Amino acid sequence: MTPLVQVKNVSKVYKRDTLEIPVLQNISLDVPEGEFLALMGPSGSGKTTLLNLISGIDLPTSGSIVVAGTDIAKLNESALAKWRSHNIGFVFQFYNLMPVLTAYENVELPLLLTNLSKKEKKERIEMMLKVVGLSDRMDHYPRQLSGGQQQRVAIARAVVTDPTLLIGDEPTGDLDRKSAEEILTLLERLNKEFKKTIIMVTHDPHAAQSARTIQHLDKGELTKN
């Protein structure tokens, strides 16, 4: 079976003035459908860069990244934006919710980029908020929610469009142990029950335990487990 994500010989070099900083060096990685992969590594190892490349918010200097049959390195910016809206769900370390929108409206945001009817959107939003256990907090603004609750809203926002891939960048990094546990349980459930493919960056070994597979990055290269 073809892997859902195929990273082939990918390198990423950032240029700062005349200085070239290699961040990823000749990385190859396959992620099968239904995987829950944790990318681990010390700060500056390139794990977030790899995540950004797979999620199509950054482009590799060389190599190819094929996600669900699309070589995203070849898409132009506009096509890439459209691709992301259909295929990627993001969960950020600091939740990145819109402070002026309610939980319901935050979850609705990515649906505004789809052609679903108003009724379908409503059903989906309510269902996702139910899945994350926040049906009673729909009209709350982020400032009225705890960190863990905000992250759950962010997860609902990430999966409401039923994306191909769920991307988490240190999703428990800003949470206390209990809330982190809840989030990890939720991600595991999404992976097992809803068959979501998840790639998560973390430097917390405990968090990584929730994943099925762990990959280590060091100095821009993948190392064996």
Added chain:
Amino acid sequence: MKIPFSYNIRNLWTRRLTTALTVTGIALVVFVFAAVLMLAQGVEDTMVATGSEDNVIILRKGSSGELLSAVSRDQIGIISTFPEIAVTNEGKTFGTSDVVTIINLRKKQTNDMGNIIVRGVSAGAITLRSQVTIKEGRWFKQGSTEIVIGNKIHDQFENVEIGQQIQIGSKLWTIVGVADAGKTGFASELWADAENIMQEFNRTTTFSSYTFKLKNIGDYETIKTKLETEQRLQDLEVKKEQQFYLEQSQGMAVFIKALGLVITIIFSFGAMIGAMITMYAAVANRTVEIGTLRALGFRRRSILTAFLIEALALSIVGGIIGLILASFMQFVSFSTTNFGTFSELAFGFSLSLDIIGWTLLFSLIMGVFGGFLPAVRASRMNIINALRAS
């Protein structure tokens, strides 16, 4: 797909202090802009209202106003026989031969002297200009040294009460009535018997103008042709009365507009820079939000539109507030020298649909200029850098 409007509005509400300050800046500029246009419109309205739709005025060819015009008694005699002129129930011609001159009176508020038009009119003037009625006292008697003063003169000048006397030429003339001429130019005039005024100024054969009502406004062209073909009338020209008075207001209106708009445009740069600073701050504060929206799949264009809409919302609210403030200026009236007639003209601020339209457009333009660069900055942000701002 667009970012929801509620996102913009709530963001404006979240930073209500800066929003309020920016809106105030825009509102003040819009107020000045609207007031200038309203003042120019006020002059035009006053002068246009002075004329009637079916009246025409005969003047000497090339004379810019009645003061410089001369129409002889003989010429008026010829014209008054034209069958196109409307006739009263009593069978008299619906017209007036006017003689116009200027005297000085002292203003109440500033104690300055102002040039006042003295209009000698014939008996037909009162029926012809039905917009002018007696408010207090009575009309002057033909052949007497009695005068009637316009309501604005009564309001704004000293020693013009009924029974008081005014020096015109060598004689003292007694005020016998105050005319209500509404918001027309006649409200800023003194009226007396034409023949007596002419004697006073040794002008026995020439009037300033001859105004009459047409039976049918379509006959205007016929009158024009007659003046051109009749040998004795070739130094005269005919104008529609409203057009004539509109031309009298043009110099003043254009001056107010030009001076006022130059000042407003300079002010508007201040307001635009204010809006720009507010919007740049908004972009800077919401860098992570912008990055997140882009990551979710919203395009650069959507981000640009969202921030532009926010700036436009600021400017349109400022525009509406400025317009509401300016609309109160309709209750204020001014008196100053009209360059077109070299005489005092009282006029107010006049708000029209056109002015509302131009003012709102002006505020939107301020919004576009103030919001465009910050919106471009927001839309051009690199997603990775924007997300890193968290």
